[in-house]
Amino acid sequence: MKIQVVLSGYGTVGREFIKLLNEKYSYIYETYGIQLVVSGVLGRNIAIHNEDGLSLHHLLMYGGGTAAIEKYLEYHPKERATTSISGTVLVESTVTNLKDGNPGKQYMKQAMEKQMDIVAISKGALVTNWREINEAARGANVRIRYSGATAAALPTLDIGQFSLAGCSIEKIEGILNGTTNYILTKMYEEDMTFEEALKEAQDKGIAETNPILDISGSDSACKLLLLANSLMGTEKTLTDIHIKGIEHVTKQQIRNAKEQHKIIKLIASTYKDEGGNVNLNVEPCEIEKDHPLAKVNGTEKGITFFTDTMGQVTTIGGASNPRGAAAAALKDVINLYRKDL
Missing domain, CATH: 3.30.360.10 (Dihydrodipicolinate Reductase; domain 2)
Structure with missing residues (x-):
């Protein structure tokens, strides 16, 4: 099963998520029968997209943040996203904003409009807009997972x-x-x-x-x-x-x-x-x-x-570190689509 992953936020945790996917791609496919392809990354006022999968190796070479996405585009100019990105699941890892939950809230709203499931690492959108987001998810018939937002790698x-x-x-x-x-x-x-x-x-x-x-x-x-x-x-x-x-x-x-x-x-x-x-x-x-x-x-x-x-x-x-939080998000993605249970 091919799963197109769209990542919003390419900071420390977002980059760790990409690293884990790159490291564990074969293991996940062999163990769970899931082919996880990162089809898009959304940064601040910039995005990259390839429905067949971005080059994670190249993306990781350029560090993190918006600067890394810009550098990636220098070598992959055709992968600049000019329209909103769709996929199978959104992994939301933008900075936690406890005032109004944006930009995470907006990314999640757009994902639900495209019938995408959501895995949230960032806490802001869910904390500030709990009822609104869950009602929207039920209305769109999509699933939300957020174990990474409730204590990272600790299974709560x-x-x-x-x-x-x-x-x-x-x-x-x-x-x-x-x-x-x-x-x-x-x-x-x-x-x-x-x-x-x-x-x-x-x-x-x-x-x-x-x-x-x-x-x-x-x-x-x-x-x-x-x-x-x-x-x-x-x-x-x-x-x-x-x-x-x-x-x-x-x-x-x-x-x-x-x-x-x-x-x-x-x-x-x-x-x-x-x-x-x-x-x-x-x-x-x-x-x-x-x-x-x-x-x-x-x-x-x-x-x-x-x-x-x-x-x-x-x-x-x-683990109380970015890798632990990223691993929790990866676990959520796997559990959404695995067929062995």
Whole structure:
């Protein structure tokens, strides 16, 4: 089966997605019977298209971003796209915009108009336009997958939707951001201040130069929102979440928790109260050493589901890097079209 993949956004994660496709093309075909062809890449005010497949080897030679697409066109001028691009599936990896979700929202809308399925890595469009996008997808009879937007390589959404099918998920607790967990781990293990741990994370490329989305708890909140809306039958927005970041966690607070045989983690949680209302919180919490998430250290992430019939289910790990996010998107594409299940 030939699947035409259109990629929107050719930044760090988008380029990793192309690298993975290039590396695993033969493996995917031999294992799943799927021929994944990248037929288009959409950059800022520029696009390339070849329904038979772009030269991924050449595209990767030129780096990332719009400049790479422009360089590619110097050697493949006939592949400049002059009209909107169609394909089988859109992989949406533009920068997350939490104001209105664009340009991802617009790309997704155009894809649905062309009956394309969607795999979202970027969180912005779904977080800001959850109801609108899902109603449009149902109306167009297309499928949307977004496990890469709910904690990258950590399998969160897959477990909730498939492994826990038939369960009532009563509560979810997770460490959903690797950057903040790295900072809190360093503060706990090496008695660093927040500022010292953040600086080390930035020096190692773990934290962004502007880390506000991570340290403020906003990134964790976005992931929690998508999980709650998907798994707990609600349609919440970011304004419904109590959010408190880690920027004000002090060395003394970490020491005090350690003296009480506890540890501070940035916990994203959602639960149903007695009235059936879904509550969402993101905040630093002191947890006991025997808590299933207490041993989630460094850049690792983890999640615990509390269910009515299967008890507690916890998974820990998953790469917290662009390759991990790209791998999650590739998994979504494969699972949309594989025929072996």
